[in-house]
Amino acid sequence: MAGDDVMFLDVGEGDKRRHIAYLHAGAAAPETPSLLWLTGLKSDMVSTKAEALAHWTAPRGLGLTRFDYSGHGRSDGVFEDATVSDWLEESVAVFREVTKGPQILVGSSTGGHLALLLLRRLVETAPDQATRVRGLVLVAPAWDLTEELMWNRYTDDARREIIEQGRWVQPSAYDPAGYVITRQFIEDGRRHLIKNAAFDPGRPVLVLQGVQDKDVPVEHARALADVLGGDWVRITEVPDGEHRLSRPEDLAKLYGLIETLL
Structure with missing residues (x-):
């Protein structure tokens, strides 16, 4: 989409007020479902999968917000x-x-964690809004990201640097500069863990997971079925799939999962 299509929403108050950029395409009819795309860490709304979804939804009359x-x-x-x-x-x-x-709700990696947190927040605080969520499709969901996939996997030296210096640069295969992980980020993440305060999503949670994923191990994705209440989680594993799952054959599987909810 062209940059001119970008709109902004003000979120927060006072010093925390910020302009959030978004792209929105409405559904062809009020009763037609739309997708809300939640992106991964250090990604954005015009990533490969987000753009692919835009091209897939438009001719089908489906809405898409990212x-x-x-x-x-x-x-x-x-x-x-x-x-x-x-x-x-x-x-x-x-x-x-x-x-x-x-x-x-379609969430990738960190977006998978946020999709679950969004549903839980709506169920707890705005049940009328929660009824609009028909289901979740999660790609390599990094649920409990800050604790299970960061803090618990860090070395003692990395943890010590976060505690004492307040920050540590996590090496990344996607960014030569790495990602700055702060003590504030880790500590705040503990307010949003799912493992110790599980909830029943009350609707399907369909997962697409690469077995070769090193960032979100397949065992972590499988464990989500035991963490969430109810019998809602279904996992489609891609034997040769890695973390991004953005190859044409991966995208076809993603579209198929969305279609099952349509």
Whole structure:
């Protein structure tokens, strides 16, 4: 999509007020479902999978909303100043103020964690809004990201640096500069863990997971079925799939999962 299509939503108050960039295409009819895309860490709303979804949904009359978290893409903020609380607040705001009608939450990696947190927040605080969520499709869901996939996997030296210096640069295969992980980010993430405060999603949670994924191990994705209440989780594993799952054959599987919810 052209840059001129980007719109902005104000989220937060006072010094925390920030402009969140988003792209929105409405569904062809009010009763037709739309997708809300929640992107991965350090990704943005015009990533490969997000653009592919835009091209897939448009001719089918399906709506699509996608946005950049603070510290990402076109939105305000610096990555190392942001927290899961910020991104959840932004996700709730976009859902409530931008999307209309029935929605399918589609989250990739960190976006999978936020999709689950968004549904849980809506169920707890706005059940009328939660009824609009028909189901979730999660790609390599990094649930409990800050604890299970970061803190628990870090070396003692990395943990010590985070505690004593307040920050540590996590090496990344996707960015030569690495990702700055702060003590604030880790500590805030503990407010949003799913493992120790599981909930029943009450609707299907369909997972697409690469068996060769080194960032979100397949065992972590499988464990989600035991963490969530009810019998809602179904996992489609891609034997030769890695983390991004953006090859044509991976995208075809993603579209297939979305179609099952349509």
